[in-house]
Amino acid sequence: VLSALPLAAVADVSLYGEIKAGVEGNNIQLQLTEPPSKGQTGNKVTKGKSRIRTKINDFGSFIGFKGSEDLGEGLKAVWQLEQDVSVAGGGATQWGNRESFVGLAGEFGTLRAGRVANQFDDASQAIDPWDSNNDVASQLGIFKRHDDMPVSVRYDSPDFSGFSGSVQFVPAQNSKSAYTPAYVDEQSKYHAAVVGKPGSDVYYAGLNYKNGGFAGNYAFKYARHANVGRDAFELFLLGSGSDQAKGTDPLKNHQVHRLTGGYEEGGLNLALAAQLDLSENADKTKNSTTEIAATASYRFGNAVPRISYAHGFDFIERGKKGENTSYDQIIAGVDYDFSKRTSAIVSGAWLKRNTGIGNYTQ
Secondary structure: OOOOOOHHHOOEEEEEEEOOEEEEEEOOEEEEEEOOOOOOOOOEEEEEEOOOEEEEEEOOOEEEEEEEEEEEOOEEEEEEEEEEOOOOOOOOOOOOOOOEEEEEEEOOEEEEEEEOOOHHHHHHHHHOOOOOOOOOOOOOOOOOOOOOOOEEEEEEOOOEOOEEEEEEEEOHHHOOEEEEOOEEOOOOOEEOOEEEEEOOOEEEEEEEEEEOOEEEEEEEEEEEEEEEEOOHHHHHHHOHHHHHOOOEEEEEEEEEEEEEEEEEEOOEEEEEEEEEEEEEOOOOOEEEEEEEEEEEEEOEOOEEEEEEEEEEOOOEEOOEEOOOOOEEEEEEEEEEEOOOOOEEEEEEEEEEEEOOOEEEEO
8 A cells, every 4th residue: 555655754855847838829621521412413512711719828837746755775655746737827626637646666666556647648758749738739639649647556667678668557446437418408408417337447558668769669558348439530539538528438348559669869859659549349340540650850959840740540430441531630840949948839730630521620
C-alpha cells in the first residue's frame, strides 16, 4: 500500500510548471455529397464555410509539485502533484487533474500509484511537440486519442543496456463508464443522462530502446470490455473525448498497438509512428483503424522550424471498409527561443477528414 507523504517530512520538494498562451484563428469548411434524387442526374453537393474565428487561448499551462525522501538502502519514496491552470480564465475545478501519484523508486525500478500517464502519452512527446488549445487540428489529436493519464498502478523497469519496459494496470472501477447523455425525444419528453457500468480492467505495456541518437518505443493497450463512442467513426475522428457525444456501446477485446521510432543528431530531430486500433462488436464483427504520423525539425541557432504529417487510412467497421473515410493532417511552424525558459511559436495547421458522404476541413 502506497500512502501520501506529509510535506513536512519530505526532504526534497520542487515547484515547477509552464505558462503557455497565444492567439488562434480557426476556420471550418464542410462539404456534403448526396446521391441524385428522382429525375436528377449527378450527385448533389452542398458546401458550407465558417468565418475565421480568432481567440486568445491557454495552451496547456500547469503547475506542479514533486518530491522524494530517502528511505535508506537505495530506496526512495517519490510523489508528484500536477494541476492545470489557465491564463485565459477558468480551468479545472479539482486538484491533481494532471499526472499525480505516490510511489517507490530503487534499483528495482519505479512503482507509482495514482493518476499516471500511459505509455502512449510518453511516446507522443516525440511525434507531437505542438502547443495549442485546439488539440484535434493544431495538434495530432486524432492520432493521439489513446494518450491518457488514468488512475492506475504503473511499474517502470531500470535501464538494461538501452532497453527499458513498463506495465500499467487500470482497475475496472477506474476505467470509463458507459454513458448516455441527456436528450429530448420527438415527443418533447426529457430523458436524464444515464451512467452505466464501467468497462473492464485495462492493461498497458511499453518497451523502450535508446542508443546514441536512435530511440524506439512500442506501446500496447488491451481491454476485454471497453466503453467507447457508439459510432466507430466518431472514435476514429474525434478520439476518446467523443465518448459522451453520442452515448457509448461496449466493445470486446479492444487493443491498440503503436510503434514509434526517432533519430536525433545535432540540430536534426526526426520521428515516425504507426498505430493499429482493433476491436470486436457484440455480434463478433471486427473494427480496425490504421494510421501513420511523422515529424521533422532542425535547429538554426535560436529558431527551430518543424513540420508534422498524419494520415488515417479508410477504417473498417463491422467487417466492412468505409469508403472515403480517411483523414490527412499537416502542421508547420517555427519555434524561437529567447532564452532557456522563454520561447514563441508561429504555426499553421490543415486537417481534412473524409466522412464517406463528404468531407470536413479545418
